[in-house]
Amino acid sequence: MLQHSHLDPVFHALADPTRRSIVERLAAGAASVSELAAPFAVSLSAIGQHVHVLETSGLVRTLKTGRVRSVELAPEGMASAEDWFASHRKQWEGRLDRLGTLLAEPDDDEAPSRSR
Amino acid sequence: MLQHSHLDPVFHALADPTRRSIVERLAAGAASVSELAAPFAVSLSAIGQHVHVLETSGLVRTLKTGRVRSVELAPEGMASAEDWFASHRKQWEGRLDRLGTLLAEPDDDEAPSRSR
DNA sequence: CGGACACTAAAGCAATCACTTGACTTTTCA
């Protein structure tokens, strides 16, 4: 529960379908909060909150000009999440070969049976 | 809020650091619930619950043999999450070039001012 | 100027979360 990582807020942000839709939309280019809100049946306020979540997670960047806040994707944020998979893929990819093998591995791991 | 996706539970599962640690550990090979619990300062019950979350998200597969439940990574589950990034990367990658450009796009996709 | 526009902040609410503890169940093995 303790420990590291900026990945917590990133994955948390992506876990919500509305937020993921917003990110997908932003992949096509920057948009205002109102524009982002248009496709959804929730209040503008709710979308503003989603944008804030995305921003603090680092997935999105915003800039207010006049009364409009422009939101755009932060590629570095997206990359940081993707990198997590990449950095572990080699390991679990190897497991793909012996898919059927699962369990039944009689050795090389943890748990030194402590009590007899 | 409306719509699809199995990605909701996947990203939700990955948003928790304990669960992400479990996944990382499983990348090295299958393990029992007790083995997975060892590094953490929480109850075995809590880890069992985390494993359940991971399993219903499709990131992990389990099989109980005797009194031991063996947990192993489900590469397809991992891949489905990674694929989401891949399927959008081309779009937002293009944005990387014109990083400074944001906002200020005098384009034609505004709100059609209907009044007045 | 004055009113619409685009947010933004604050408070409140029901649902979900990550945990705990305690009581069971099943399996293993001395």
Added chain:
DNA sequence: TGAAAAGTCAAGTGATTGCTTTAGTGTCCG
């Protein structure tokens, strides 16, 4: 046989979500 090991179930708790509504704050324009 019987006690320990490995989980599992259920209930409960405090914190966090995702939303709402209401009340603002700036900003633009006729």
